[in-house]
Amino acid sequence: MPPDGAGAAPVLELSGVRAAYGRIEVLHGVDLAVGAGQVFALLGPNGAGKSTTLKVISGQLPITGGQVCLTGRVVNGAVPERLAQAGVCTIPEGRGIFPSLTVRENLQMMTFSGRPRSMIEEQAYARFPRLRERRRQVAGTMSGGEQQMLAMARALTTDPALLLLDELSMGLAPLIVDELYEIVGQIAREGISILVIEQFAATVLAVADVAGIMLQGRVVQVGTPDEMQTALSGAYLGGGG
Amino acid sequence: MDEFIRLTIFGLVSASIYFVAASGLVLTYTTSGIFNFAHGATGMMAAFVYWELRFNPDGPQLPTLVALVVVLGVLAPLFGMVVERVLIRNLQGASLATTLVVTVGLLAGLIGLAQTIWPPEQRRFPGFFGDSGFEFLNTFIRWSQAITILIAIGVVIALRLLLYNTRAGVAMRAVVDNRDLAALNGAPPSRVSSMSWAMGSSLAALGGILLAPVISLEIIALTLLVVNAYSAAMVGRLKSLPLTLLGAVILGLLTQYEPSYLPRVFSDDRLPDWLTGLNVSVPVIMLFVVLLILPAAPLRGARLRKSARIRVPGLRTSIVGGGLLVAAALVASGLLGDQDLRRVGEGLALGIIMLSLVPLTGYAGQVSLCQFMLAGVGAFAMAKVGETGSPLGLLAAVALAAAVGAIIALPALRLQGLYLALSTLAVAVLADNMFFPQREVFFSGTIPIGRLDLGFVDFSSDSAYFVLLAIAYALVAILVLSVRRGELGRRLLAMRDSPAACATLGLDLTRTKLTVFALSAAIAGLGGALYGGLKVTVGPTDFQMVLGLPILLLAVLGGIATASGALVGGLFFSLLLIISDEVSALDWLVFIGPGLVGVTLGRNPDGLVPTVSARLHGLRDRLRGRAEPSAAPSPRRILDGLGPDVPVGAPLAPEQLRALDDALGIGAVDGGRQGAGEAKEVGSGAAPRG
């Protein structure tokens, strides 16, 4: 069980969550809790159901059983835009940006969180000066790293209650990955709860408070990053990446 | 030179109208993925409402500006929003056939409604500032024409500003880019598409009001404006507004140059008789050409959806069913009065034409809007070869229609989904303009069509012909069902479910497509020949594209993948005919009825039965106090939680859940997204932790 989640309601709690694509069930009863201010790293091999779990939490995929709670509230079946407005910030797998909008227009889309545009632009440019230079550029034409920074700007600027990150590192150079995780750490220090999904453990375990391993639609093990590191190197991931 | 300038200016005026209409189409399509066939009908309705407010001698005769504001600023956007809310929003993820049927239903319904409210008569509809105008480059230009161009320029600028300089516009483009991500940002895609439908409807209305003085206030003509809009929008592949503008300009110029310059190609400076329909056909020809030359874009909105499993009757069952139908027809032919007999017979004949959609749309998933035209081809062959009722006539009908069907399919082979449907629509409209009115075909009058005479039995009496129709229906249904059970049927289903997989498996898609088009056309041709025999004489307007719309709608209502569904659809049509015989005010029920059917499907894309049963389940659960906790947390920070009185992890009592629902202001948002059974699990799932 999470070390510092005791007492208060976990920010996010899944119990016995089942979900399916059409008739094929992919999540077979997922249990997971992210305490306030915690960084929870969810690890697992391809096809384990990590991204599906994230879709369920963000409201993109209806569940077929169990329940999803945010701070003790059952939010089964809530639509993604309501959850987003309520402070669940999801950066999906791949690049979480609108490729044919400019950088500035991408930032403008973040104002649906309720924050004024000036504040969002100011914070985003302060943290990523590159984005200011490229604010008129069409986002899809930027490099992968720059696109991921733009996506992360939403996490930084919209003051979410819960941040969901799916494979930040996908297809990026190690240096950029490190930089991105530095930002994750910074966001975590502000007290924002984070659920971060990765296939390979090395970088993410450094910033995580708790880690869980997902296998075939279930969270099979939860523990401290160290414990998980040991478990991983012995097990299926062959030492992680 | 003067003439060229004049034509160019007038071409730009037309282009302006086409662009205004087409931009609305593009806006709605990109943000919702639903192609609005009723776009032109919306413009038509708006033009009539505008006439009612502005020009009707018995109406309020409002000043121009007031009438414009009422129609464009209030009624049209409201209409668009209602359509989006009631019909379109439920269609996310529905099959292409369903999405098409819904807006086609709306189109048919609006035509019927307009015909009922505004029966044909002369209506004065002058353009802005009447006939006054000014001289420009030696050309007299009416104010209304100049204003039209200015309006189009205004629309271009306004759309540009909206889409690039406002958050709502940016959100619209974001939804086009990535609908899910827009929602994750907190921009509700449904509100965005509601807004774009409001604007699209307004633009359609503006197009209709601008066009009405040019082509006169006429229901079908105004509705078909949409075809011009399709052609223009297709140049931009339904996505790009600048390319749509280009398409509109090309089309506008073509429609002006063609009547003046093309005749000069011929020796006596006039078009040969057989080309007279060309003038009005320029837009459809352009649509067809553009569809063919543009690289096929990956289609949206045509995702696979699991279809209900339909049991396919075996040979014996289908023969027994056919026998029962014929027996019933024998009995009915003695009981029904002349008039009713003819109406039910009409339903049977149309039922055969609907059967032609079963292999094509039901099995193979290809949507065609030209089946009625193919029926007309069959009727034509019967008239020419089977004047005396010779069976050769029927054979000719089947063969000719099959050949025409295959020819239509040939260029259409590389098209799929919506593009295919549009190309068949173009062909049907082209036939309306250029084939049926030919001197050798139906020309301007009517021509007689023989009823089948086999020598030993004669079907010329009404009751005998009625039985013949039932026999024909039964035979075709048996044929269609055995196709379904056979090798071809499996190939068709495989093609519908995954064309890509079929291709990789080495299945010859081209041959399969050609075969099913020819088969379907042959059935339609047979149906048309028999339908013609029932009517005794047919004319050039009997097989118009618009008249064929109810056929598609009712076939889908009955069940597009079942042979008995076509019968249900056909008989439903008969019923509508009989009702409108009795009540003359309901003349246009044959349009409104099917329109309502399409609209119903929009509410329940899965069909009525699954929806009704889901509702019943939901009701049962609510009665037992197991409301689905389907609510999002309220804005600002779920961290605040619910307060100390709700122990974390404890199961919420039903009344707490309901209170939560109420507090958060969402009813059964997602009653449909979650089955009824889970409510139970939600309650008990957290119990062990309490």
Ligand SMILES: Nc1ncnc2c1ncn2[C@@H]1O[C@H](COP(=O)(O)OP(=O)(O)OP(=O)(O)O)[C@@H](O)[C@H]1O
């Ligand atoms: N849209 C979909 N339709 C059908 N099945 C899907 C869909 N998305 C995922 N799946 C299936 O669900 C299972 C879990 O997929 P998911 O994307 O959640 O895995 P993952 O743990 O994120 O894997 P990865 O590390 O490769 O991203 C897989 O077997 C996958 O094939």
Ligand SMILES: [Mg+2]
């Ligand atoms: Mg994944």
